Amino acid sequence: MTLWFVFALMTVAAIFAVLWPLSRRGRTDSGGSEVVVYRDQLAEIDRDLASGIIGAAEADAARIEISRRLLAAADASGREEPVQGSLNLRRSAAIVALVGLPVIASGFYLALGSPRLGDFPLAERSRVADANQPLANLVAQVEAHLEKNPTDGRGWTVLAPVLSRLGRYDDAVRAYRNAITYAGDSADRRADLGEAMMGTAGGVVTAEAKAEFERAVALNGDDAKGNYFLGLAAEQDGRKADAAALWQKILAKGPSDAPWRPLVQAALVRVGGVSAPALPDGAVAAAKDMSEADRGTMIKGMVDRLATRLKTNGDDVEGWLRLVRAYLVMGERDKAMSALSDARQAVANNADRLRQLNEGLKNLGLDG
Numbered sequence: 001m002t003l004w005f006v007f008a009l010m011t012v013a014a015i016f017a018v019l020w021p022l023s024r025r026g027r028t029d030s031g032g033s034e035v036v037v038y039r040d041q042l043a044e045i046d047r048d049l050a051s052g053i054i055g056a057a058e059a060d061a062a063r064i065e066i067s068r069r070l071l072a073a074a075d076a077s078g079r080e081e082p083v084q085g086s087l088n089l090r091r092s093a094a095i096v097a098l099v100g101l102p103v104i105a106s107g108f109y110l111a112l113g114s115p116r117l118g119d120f121p122l123a124e125r126s127r128v129a130d131a132n133q134p135l136a137n138l139v140a141q142v143e144a145h146l147e148k149n150p151t152d153g154r155g156w157t158v159l160a161p162v163l164s165r166l167g168r169y170d171d172a173v174r175a176y177r178n179a180i181t182y183a184g185d186s187a188d189r190r191a192d193l194g195e196a197m198m199g200t201a202g203g204v205v206t207a208e209a210k211a212e213f214e215r216a217v218a219l220n221g222d223d224a225k226g227n228y229f230l231g232l233a234a235e236q237d238g239r240k241a242d243a244a245a246l247w248q249k250i251l252a253k254g255p256s257d258a259p260w261r262p263l264v265q266a267a268l269v270r271v272g273g274v275s276a277p278a279l280p281d282g283a284v285a286a287a288k289d290m291s292e293a294d295r296g297t298m299i300k301g302m303v304d305r306l307a308t309r310l311k312t313n314g315d316d317v318e319g320w321l322r323l324v325r326a327y328l329v330m331g332e333r334d335k336a337m338s339a340l341s342d343a344r345q346a347v348a349n350n351a352d353r354l355r356q357l358n359e360g361l362k363n364l365g366l367d368g
Helices: 001-025 031-051 055-081 087-112 134-146 152-163 169-183 189-202 206-218 224-236 242-254 259-269 280-288 292-312 316-328 334-347 353-361
Strands: none
Touching: 031 134, 031 292, 152 169, 152 189, 169 189, 169 280, 189 224, 206 224, 224 242, 224 259, 242 259, 259 280, 259 316, 292 316, 292 334, 316 334, 334 353
16 A cells, blocks of 8 residues: 555646646736836936926937947847746646546556556565575475466476486376477477486486387477487497497587487497597507597597698598598587598599598498
8 A cells, every 4th residue: 555655646747747837827927017118217217308408418328328228128039938828738737637647547557568467475575596505496486386287388398307307207207298298399308308318217218208209200300309319229239330330420410519429429429320530559658648638639639640741642541531430529520521622632532542541431321
């Protein structure tokens, strides 16, 4: 009630601010009375001159000064605005201010506002989610909200991945199903649902999870997660060649900076679909005691030296294949495509080497 009273006072103040200038009278026409006074003074100067009270020089000086004041007064009188000329306009503006402003404001509020929105008590405000609260508390608040609003698809979409990260896979499966039901079907949601089902099975791609991954790929043939887990299903079934083919296809189509590339590349190495850049025996021994960052730097240096050597000796087909494979494993697809183009140019005049190169590229999952 206090808030509405404040709003009412603000409305009255706004209307008063509009009406106040309209209620003020215009300045009185004082210019006309001044003109009459100055004319009387000029006539008096003539009478004083005729009676000999003042001389001719004094009379001329007085006439000049009074004439100047008379002209100024007459000019000011000519600039005065009529006071009564805009009475109808003032009345119209007042009516608009008194009636139109509240009506227009109410119309906008009813159309754009929330007049039926209930009060938000202080006790409820204290339960608003705080980013500094433990994650479990925030999840509990979202779950309580979804118990009251079970058709909130956006809420289920937000909750599902959090439950997966917390290891609550059974609850995550239910949340993903509700997200699909109330927020719509998509390849991402199907793939996430399948991954949650794998969590309930300890990482095994069950038949039910595989069906979800297949649905994800049916919705989006390039869905990386769905294709990856279908490859994992093939690997778990002992079909490593099929798994390698799927993962090579993912790497060939995916962007070079995709965050999932290292995972797929490691899986491809695991099934023997592509090998990591080979290291000399001495480098292998030295790499054992290196950190991952130092080992990666060493491998990158060796790959760069191989690329430099091939620029001077382009007939080495195996060297070109090792270079392309190394770039793919390192996630540098653009460099791999550039090396592929350079390799074809280098052996273009030798049919046997070109055929050998194309066969090797096919084994890497590239267009030969």
